[in-house]
Every structure is written in structure tokens, then in C-alpha cells.
Amino acid sequence: KAGVTQTPRYLIKTRGQQVTLSCSPISGHRSVSWYQQTPGQGLQFLFEYFSETQRNKGNFPGRFSGRQFSNSRSEMNVSTLELGDSALYLCASSVGTGGAFSNSPLHFGNGTRLTVT
Amino acid sequence: KQEVTQIPAALSVPEGENLVLNCSFTDSAIYNLQWFRQDPGKGLTSLLLIQSSQREQTSGRLNASLDKSSGRSTLYIAASQPGDSATYLCAVEQAGTALIFGKGTTLSVSS
Numbered sequence: 649k650a651g652v653t654q655t656p657r658y659l660i661k662t663r664g665q666q667v668t669l670s671c672s673p674i675s676g677h678r679s680v681s682w683y684q685q686t687p688g689q690g691l692q693f694l695f696e697y698f699s700e701t702q703r704n705k706g707n708f709p710g711r712f713s714g715r716q717f718s719n720s721r722s723e724m725n726v727s728t729l730e731l732g733d734s735a736l737y738l739c740a741s742s743v744g745t746g747g748a749f750s751n752s753p754l755h756f757g758n759g760t761r762l763t764v765t
Numbered sequence: 766k767q768e769v770t771q772i773p774a775a776l777s778v779p780e781g782e783n784l785v786l787n788c789s790f791t792d793s794a795i796y797n798l799q800w801f802r803q804d805p806g807k808g809l810t811s812l813l814l815i816q817s818s819q820r821e822q823t824s825g826r827l828n829a830s831l832d833k834s835s836g837r838s839t840l841y842i843a844a845s846q847p848g849d850s851a852t853y854l855c856a857v858e859q860a861g862t863a864l865i866f867g868k869g870t871t872l873s874v875s876s
Contacts, residue, residue, distance in 0.1 A: 759808050
């Protein structure tokens with residue numbers, strides 16, 4: 649079974665540009681979530697989608713947005729890039745939506761390394 | 766606001782040693798706690814998931830415990846090997862949000 653696939657693996661952009669990152673979840677997984685990882689802040693939650701609907705959103709500015717398609721694939725977009733947006737962006741998928749009786753761990757992709765110059 | 770702390774931030778041990786990684790959280794109203802492993806430049810690999818009603822989970826040489834009332838979890842690694850070298854992260858899930866992660870413990874096992 650193929651794992652979570654993120655493209656591209658590496659990306660270099662300049663300040664002010666925008667970027668779109670893509671995530672293909674494991675087949676059959678309907679929940680996709682996005683995280684930003686930096687050395688200083690660690691892993692921070694961006695947003696979570698289930699069946700094309702955003703279920704939760706982290707504390708990030710409106711420049712960060714995402715969407716999920718009917719085939720569960722997801723994209724996230726960052727507009728007007730800033731130097732501080734340089735990070736590893738990780739996508740994760742799971743079978744269910746989590747919750748009190750969840751036994752569905754998250755499966756992560758290898759991430760997209762974004763460098764903003 | 767939930768805060769997850771992992772101590773120590775880094776740990777170096779010789780091969781064969783048994784070791785314990787610690788994770789603490791401030792709000793006990795969690796759905797579950799998960800332990801992950803991250804190798805350099807890679808994504809996270811799920812190791813163990815403990816539901817809030819459970820006390821521990823085991824997988825091979827790994828055993829994770831959860832004490833929700835005290836806000837603590839431990840990951841026990843038996844007979845450590847150089848291949849166990851990685852960063853270990855714990856995360857809690859609770860209502861209204863996705864996983865909240867600690868900053869991890871970087872483990873180095875020397876042969």
C-alpha cells in the first residue's frame with residue numbers, strides 16, 4: 649500500500665511569492681491534516697480536512713489556506729511568502745476523524761521543505 | 766491551553782541499554798496520546814497510540830504508558846540499538862483540535 653505522498657520535496661521561493669503544496673493520502677483515508685515544523689516552534693497544526701470539509705484550523709494567519717478534493721487529495725497554499733514561512737510542511741492522513749474512540753494513528757508523508765529567500 | 770513537554774531534549778546511551786523517554790501534558794481532557802519517531806529529513810512514523818481509557822500499549826521492544834490524572838506518559842525502549850537513533854515525539858489529541866506535539870527527545874544510541 650502506497651504511503652502518504654507529498655510533492656514537491658523541496659521548494660525555493662522568494663518573499664512575496666505564493667506557493668502550493670500537494671498531498672496524496674493513503675488510499676481509503678479520508679482525513680488529511682497539515683503541520684508546519686520549524687526548529688524553534690516544533691510541530692504546529694495548520695488545518696484538518698475530512699470529506700472536503702475543514703474540521704479544525706490552527707492559529708496561523710489567513711495567508712495559509714487549504715482545500716481537499718473529492719478523491720481526498722489535499723493542497724495547501726501560502727500567499728505573500730515571508731522569510732519566517734521557511735519550514736518543513738508535513739501532511740498526514742488517517743482513516744477516521746479521530747476523537748474519543750479513535751484507534752487510527754496518523755500516517756505522515758516525508759514533507760515539503762520550503763525555503764523562502 | 767494544552768502544553769506538551771518532553772524531557773530530556775537529548776539523550777545518548779550505549780547499545781543494549783534500556784531507556785525511558787518522558788512526556789507530560791497540562792490538560793488531562795485528552796482523547797489519546799501518540800508516540801512518533803522522526804528520522805532526519807523525514808516525516809513521522811507512528812509507534813504507539815494509547816486511548817484515554819487505556820494504561821499502556823506495547824509493540825516489540827517498545828512500551829508506552831499513560832497516567833492521565835497526572836498528565837504523564839513514558840516510552841520505554843528495551844535493549845536499545847543504533848537503529849533506534851532518531852527524534853521521538855509525543856502528541857495528544859483533544860476535542861476541537863488536531864494533535865498537539867511536544868518538541869521531542871533526540872536519542873543517540875552508540876555501538
